[in-house]
Amino acid sequence: MKAARIVKVDEPLQVQELQTPKPKGSQILIKVQSSGVCHSDVHVWEGYYEGIDGQPLRTTDRGVKYPLTPGHEIAGIVVH
Numbered sequence: 001m002k003a004a005r006i007v008k009v010d011e012p013l014q015v016q017e018l019q020t021p022k023p024k025g026s027q028i029l030i031k032v033q034s035s036g037v038c039h040s041d042v043h044v045w046e047g048y049y050e051g052i053d054g055q056p057l058r059t060t061d062r063g064v065k066y067p068l069t070p071g072h073e074i075a076g077i078v079v080h
């Protein structure tokens with residue numbers, strides 16, 4: 001499968017070929033037809049969130065690991 005991934009923060013996404021995941025247990029596999037980009041995706045791409053006091057909170061300090069595939073607002077077809 002192809003995925004547009006954040007490899008390094010604040011750099012263009014890279015389209016990569018990845019192994020199609022195999023669902024386990026109660027998981028399902030969805031063939032993504034489209035995906036929205038929400039503001040949390042932008043924060044992950046920028047590499048930080050703005051804290052309550054305006055201080056930047058680095059995504060890596062909050063457990064985010066790169067590379068990753070952004071987009072959690074998807075529409076698709078259940079294939080398995």
Ligand SMILES: [Zn+2]
Pocket residue numbers: 038039040072073
């Ligand atoms: Zn969202």
